[in-house]
Amino acid sequence: MSAAPKKLALALGVLVLATNCATNSNTSTQTQQPQKVTEVSNAETVKTVNVDGSSTVYPITQAIAKEFQTNSQNKSNQAQVKVNFSGTSGGFEKFCTGQTDISNASRPILKAEMDKCNKNNVRFIELPVAFDALTIAVHPQNNWAQDITIAELKKIWEPAAQNKITRWNQVRATWPDRPLKLYGAGDKSGTFDYFTEAVVGKPGDSRTDYTASEDDEVLVDGISKDPNALGYFGFAYFEENQNKLKALAVNNGQGAVSPSRQTVEKNTYQPFSRPLFIYVNAQSAQNKPAVKHFVDFYIENAPKIVSSIGYVPLTEEGYHLAKVHFNRGKVGTVFEGEAQINLTLGELLRKQAKF
Structure with missing residues (x-):
């Protein structure tokens, strides 16, 4: 030196x-x-x-x-x-x-x-x-789901759902009888820790029968090619790929709110706004x-x-x-x-x- x-x-x-x-x-x-x-x-x-x-x-x-x-x-x-x-x-x-x-x-x-x-x-x-506004995303051809509740997300992702909640109509009766294919963060990801705590109530508490990756691009690619998919990742990855993804509004009991800069700034996109x-x-x-x-x-x-x-x-x-x-x-x-x-x-x- x-x-x-x-x-x-x-x-x-x-x-x-x-x-x-x-x-x-x-x-x-x-x-x-x-x-x-x-x-x-x-x-x-x-x-x-x-x-x-x-x-x-x-x-x-x-x-x-x-x-x-x-x-x-x-x-x-x-x-x-x-x-x-x-x-x-x-x-x-x-x-x-x-x-x-x-x-x-x-x-x-x-x-x-x-x-x-x-x-x-x-x-x-x-x-x-x-x-960030942690985003719940589906394929653009999904014309039945526009929003999702925290309770429904828990029903999908809790450990008890493993190999049991496998079709869309099991989550909400008005949704079609179609396979539910899940994509989410790997267990080395902070997004995984945050999502599981916010949805299930305990960090790391999640079903494991889903496509998992620490690379959000892998999740984006999987969801964009699968009309039956649902997954979660950071908002920037949705912004960059919104031509091939659809974001679901999230209802925490106070009405459905879509992820955006404005809803984060107004503190209305909860519980998925995070530093x-x-x-x-x-x-x-x-x-x-x-x-x-x-x-x-x-x-x-x-x-x-x-x-x-x-x-x-x-x-x-x-x-x-x-x-x-x-x-x-x-x-x-x-x-x-x-x-x-x-x-x-x-x-x-x-x-x-x-x-």
């Missing part, structure tokens, strides 16, 4: 350590401990930002990474961003063993994952970046200038990129707080190791403000 990056890395380390010591740790559920600023000898490693995790957040991070790579300031630094996806849970498995710098997540980090991070001395900075995150390895942010530059760029450009992808951006204050927390090296989470259903944009902002 050249002298300049070494000095920058050390300066960043001192800055983050100093601000961590001055921060009240009572609001964080992760123990704040001093970081060891380690020497990184491989110049290529220092200039590479490794990202993995949620396929729902992947389109946002990938789009920002592409823009970052072409950014004139970054060209002088020659930083490279590698973005992959293995699902939120799969991403945290890598992140909490120090294999990645950033983990995309479609749910907050869980207690067991926090314990694993602590065990491996991985401190993280939690940054909300957008809101999306990136988690940053605090030590990487100290030791690797490329990580610091990329996350700064991410927060700055998230509003326009999030909108262009099809998700709902946070408020201006929300991104400001994310920037403040990142630059202060604020480690931990405001979610106490649990996913939270029915969270609104306003509630997320209040949690961030108290962090």
Whole structure:
């Protein structure tokens, strides 16, 4: 490493350590401990930002990474961003063993994952970046279903439905006697965790006789080719493929509401409105200038990129707080190791403000 990056890395380390010591740790559920600023000898490693995790957040991070790579300031630094996806849970498995710098997540980090991070001395900075409207999709030729209730979704997806609820008319008597083919998130996906908790009542509680994948494109492809299909995934994948999919309005007991930016902002698309995150390895942010530059760029450009992808951006204050927390090296989470259903944009902002 050249002298300049070494000095920058050390300066960043001192800055983050100093601000961590001055921060009240009572609001964080992760123990704040001093970081060891380690020497990184491989110049290529220092200039590479490794990202993995949620396929729902992947389109946002990938789009920002592409823009970052072409950014004139970054060209002088020659930083490279590698973005992959293995699902939120799969991403945290890598992140909490120090294999990645950033983990995309479609749910907050869980207690067991926090314990694993602590065990491996991985401190993280939690940054909300957008809101999603988890979407229930069917084939466009489906002319019988326009909406679906949470109770009906539970009837379809609960473990007791396995090999039993296999036809549309078993879900609603007015629907036709046709095969019901299911497509959904794999069990390494944060979408799987969120959906099962919101619908069945317990994270991970689901029938298993369905086409499962952590790759939302696989789910989109399957549903778009199957007139008897029903599945779920992030709203951006529906937006990109709405010419070959149909979204069902969701009725939680207060009337059927379709997924859209407007219904998320109005807090009416519940329980499927949810925040999306990136988690940053605090030590990487100290030791690797490329990580610091990329996350700064991410927060700055998230509003326009999030909108262009099809998700709902946070408020201006929300991104400001994310920037403040990142630059202060604020480690931990405001979610106490649990996913939270029915969270609104306003509630997320209040949690961030108290962090």
